[in-house]
Amino acid sequence: MKKYYPLLFILLLFACNTNNNNNINKEIISTKTLADSLTDVIIQHPDSLLLKENLIQYYREQNNYEKAIKSTRGYILNDSLNPRLWHIYAVLLLEQKDTAQAINTFRKTIDLYPNNVDLTYLASIYANQKNDKALIIANLLLKDFKKNSEKDAFFIKGLYYTNVNNKLEAITYFNQCLALDFNFMEAYREKAIALADLKKHKDAIDVLIKATTLNNHYDEGYFYLGEFYKKINNHSAAIESYNKAILYNPDNLEAKEALNQIQQ
Secondary structure, X not given: OOOOXXXXXXXXXXXXXXXXXXXXXXXXHHHOOHHHHXXXXXXXXXXXXXXXHHHHHHHHHOOOHHXXXXXXXXXXXXXXXXXXXXXXXXXXXXXXXXXXXXXXXXXXXXXXOOOHHHHHHHHHHHHHOOOOHHHHHHXXXXXXXXXXXXXXXXXXXXXXXXXXXXXXXXXXXXXXXXXXXXXXXXXHHHHHHHHHHOOOHHHXXXXXXHHHHHOOXXXXXXXXXXXXXXXXXXXXXXXXXXXXXXXXXXXXXXXXXXXXXHHO
């Protein structure tokens, strides 16, 4: 099952020259890496959080998490009450699967600035750990952040119940998500997985057909369609679905492996 976390709220804005005060000399860029150039500009403008975010995101895009995390820690040392930096640090830790430290860091962020984004991250982690604190946070989201987080709160509840093997309860909450947002692809996916776990493979297929009709580039939807077609021994449909998953996301390793297995 795929874990659910909201999107990382780091802006990658390389166009630093939109502000005349932040112009980067073109000759410097031609002889230095972008990271070096950004570092030079940060030294000139040490109070610019945007420039720091750009550098962290650059390292992240390069899959250089060591430097991304080290840079973020350094910025936090000089600005320890900035919830934005703590948020970025928590997400980086989570992406590196340091879940325990990520939990502590999200808690720190929320202590500094209670907000729906970090609460959703934290609740999602708890839901995947089968920790009923997920439900407490989901109820808090419904109480204090309902306007922006109602569907996320229901999704978290569904995720928790599916992980503790109460599939019917989970489906109820996924349906509430979809009633609020019929384009919530993750809710379709998790609802379909829950139905399949109940041996309702044809119902699961119907759910994913709807999802991939609404979003015909949804590679995860096609991957799970392939999985459920395989369960009912419709191998030709499974192969077609795996191929679509790979078409729309050539990096979908699960679909590639499944396709190789079914074709052997």
